[in-house]
Amino acid sequence: GQQLNQSPQSMFIQEGEDVSMNCTSSSIFNTWLWYKQDPGEGPVLLIALYKAGELTSNGRLTAQFGITRKDSFLNISASIPSDVGIYFCAPRANFGNEKLTFGTGTRLTIIP
């Protein structure tokens, strides 16, 4: 079966620092999504990527769909306290098949 690796598992940073996380897979995907989950809440969609090589920004967030279609990264610039949470990549294999596979998550903690 497909393997989906998300790294790092956790990050401890100071406010104002930039953050980078990524997901890699042994399989090819047609869509890469990035979600954020706050404590006690469900995941919320941050960015959606639909084309290989696509680079998309949403405020301080930037994500790219790898050219091989097997990976994606998410960057957060100038982190702020509300960025704390767990970030998940969620790729999808086929258009028309809505099934998402979620990465293991990256837990972001901001040190005062």
Place this chain on the structure above:
Amino acid sequence: DAGVIQSPRHEVTEMGQEVTLRCKPISGHDYLFWYRQTMMRGLELLIYFNNNVPIDDSGMPEDRFSAKMPNASFSTLKIQPSEPRDSAVYFCASSVGKTGTGTEAFFGQGTRLTVV
């Protein structure tokens, strides 16, 4: 606009009891998903429906788990009998099935199930 609504938010039950989790998807969404989240296994897709029809239930762990969607605005996930290892947060999500247009899955707040 109301999001995905799940009930109850918290459920504590004794082993062997039947548990029913409920979900109201966003109006107009034609896909509904049930996920389970645990520390050990992360977010796992249990089952999803399209237009009220189950499409893929390969993630349902055992016959003790069943899910129904009697109409477009309501779905249930039932565990009978429940076991302590079923303790987890169960999420319902819904989406419109047109990819590439930003209509990806919206999640509810989840039901935290504890089986003692």
